[in-house]
Amino acid sequence: MGVRRVELDRSVPALLFKVGRYPLHQGAVGAVRSLGRAGVAVHAVVEDAFTPTALSRHLRRRHVWPTSGLENPATLVAGLLRIGGRLPARAVLVPTDDEAAVLVAANQDRLAACFLLPKIEPDLPAGLAGKRGLYRHCVAHDVPTPATRFPVDREQLVLFARELGYPVVVKNLDPWDRLRAPVVAGTTLVRDERRLVDLVGAPHGVLLQAYVPREWAQDWIVHLYAAPDGRCAPVFTGLKLRSWPPHAGVTTYARALANPGLARESARLCRAIGYRGPADLDWRLDLRDGRYKLVDFNPRLGAQFRMFETGCGLDVVRALHLDLTGRPIPAGAQREGRRYVAEHLDVAAFAAYRGRAGAAHRPGTRPGAAGSSPRGWRSTIRCPPR
Template structure:
């Protein structure tokens, strides 16, 4: 479970940084375990001392800082630098959400005093994280993407939804919107006009996206690291099998499956736009026309990144650390068939999918093999799973009470 064939520079610590309160974040726990098992001192910004991330035995130090996303960016940067100045050496900064990634990229020169960061252009990163900006990039580079509209008022909202057809996908327009003025809690599938007006209400910034029905679609995940020379290595591909909310939300169950064509397509896009650093891309294969359509481009570490690793133990967060500390990123094929499950969400997802038509499977879909990577349980790190179970139960009780 350690570094295996990947040797990281243990003199360089890492700091996980996020903006907003979401204590049940499996990606943070995965990053702490991945780097910690390789001998790196890992620090993390956490909401409180009892989040799953804060209780990991692989965490060197927790920094309790319950951010909301409503703070002045200058205030966030000042506090981040104070943490950085207290670290034993310049650290690899690992943003785990879009807001943190945008904040760090925009202040890269200032943060360089304490942190190592990829050399991605802030404007490019902001454009990719914004639904309107990503849509324009896709059109400019000939990348297929679901038809998308950005209505400015109630009349256009209704008209645009009618043009796209119901059900329609509703998304917040830009990363900071979900914290400061969210229209929806996350990607939401709306069945009809009545539900759309009840959800959106008064004119607000929103993105409407055409829905590709699950019966004629496959949802593919690509996680990669784009190095300064433009080379993307590693590039991992996998198939999303369940999500929560169903068919539109975050991944709850998925498998690592090699898709060389999609890997090349994703790497080619990153080279064309000049992207550098870790990325998490969501593609939907529309079986009606045979095209992979880019749904989201998350310019940071993805929550389910631990589904993917090479035979020598390389994953995306280790590739980030290797690159920023001047070490070579070893080549290698991904471990095929490896499964990933986010237990706190997959129980509800499994119940919701039962009796429904599921996503289409690719030809030659292999039997279950390749091992399982659970989000929370780990034989060498038991406390995060216990904390996640308690918090997930508390959330369920509150929702049931409402």
């Protein structure tokens, strides 16, 4: 007898919402396919009519609305309500970037007139997507995180970087900064003081973070759904094998790999802070001390979420739809070995990693595991006890 597949409420549509321009977004395409294949009428806010999301055969309707992130939040909320008012029923609202998630949470009472969305403390997503707030949550709840400093002027910038040691990681402080006034283009690895001073013109807009050397690090991904009662189900874990730019950028190649201890730690944090809804967490295992250190907490659907599903076809966006439409979320273990590849970026990432094939640490899977990475790319994967 086959496994019963997840059944969604087809009478409830979904709207994918984004802020800013990023037309090639795997998470949005994955959400359209996942919900659309389950019979849900999926709508999406898109930059134009020719993005991969807009052209998906599983999309019921595209809403062309190019945003920049420079708009007044009230303008964005009003635009969302206009779209929601044209839908046939209250829709499940699915933010696909941090800015959208922060905006939706802060205005959830107004948006509830047209949309179904998780009830959450209005300022919590901003405090998790923002690096200063995330660091404070980690300290308050005894969650390991790389040593972090918040310079306010050029003198502190130089002093803190020397204290942490080079190379040092530089990040924008708040999610809206990357659209409105980015100091750096994204997570940036800086190898010397001269480059740091040239790069950072506004020290108060960035943080500095200690770098865990790639030969002593493994990058792990956790995607989960936190229900209103605080239970996190499902919780998926996977290993990030390549990124672009190398070792500091977005995931280009990853593999689903069960890590029960990391799943429990992620769920514990969500319960402790009262988080509700889908989340995408990035952890770095520091092999020097054996601790998983939280690097990022994205309070929304992650770009790689379709790498993960249970045996009955449950993924994070389907869990969101089930919960908000009053249906139970079925239990089940994740399917092992599923892969995620961002092909348009992984070509460059593969070449970069291959050029460093002589390094002590190479991405891969547990020795002897079926379906391992390209030939010769293996390393020991440490998992906590089950």
